[in-house]
Amino acid sequence: MRHDQQLMPGESWQTSRTTMTMQTDGNLVVYDKDTWGVWSSVTSGHDGAYRYFGTDGAVSVVYHGTTLWPRRRRSRTRP
Incomplete structure (x- = not known):
């Protein structure tokens, strides 16, 4: 897939070895x-x-403008 593209519900993208749905x-x-x-x-x-x-190559799952995946993790700091 090219950058800045979406894979909408029910759509798939295939290679010879895998399918992303x-x-x-x-x-x-x-x-x-x-x-x-x-x-x-x-x-x-x-x-x-x-x-x-x-466009930066990052893949995400988005729902109503909110990123569901990848989930952001809080960084922990030492006291």
């Missing part, structure tokens, strides 16, 4: 050639979420 429930899943799920964003429950491929 933006499921309609909001979960982004990568399947191997035998259709086994090998990775998931764990973002189901957000119908209408889409996958965005930014």
Whole structure:
């Protein structure tokens, strides 16, 4: 895919070895050639979420303007 593109619910992107599918429930899943799920964003429950491929190469799952994946983690500082 080119940068600055979206993968909308129900759409897939394929290579010869894997398929990336933006499921309609909001979960982004990568399947191997035998259709086994090998990775998931764990973002189901957000119908209408889409996958965005930014100009910087970053991939994210977005729902109503909020990034669901990757989740931001708080940094811990030492006292």
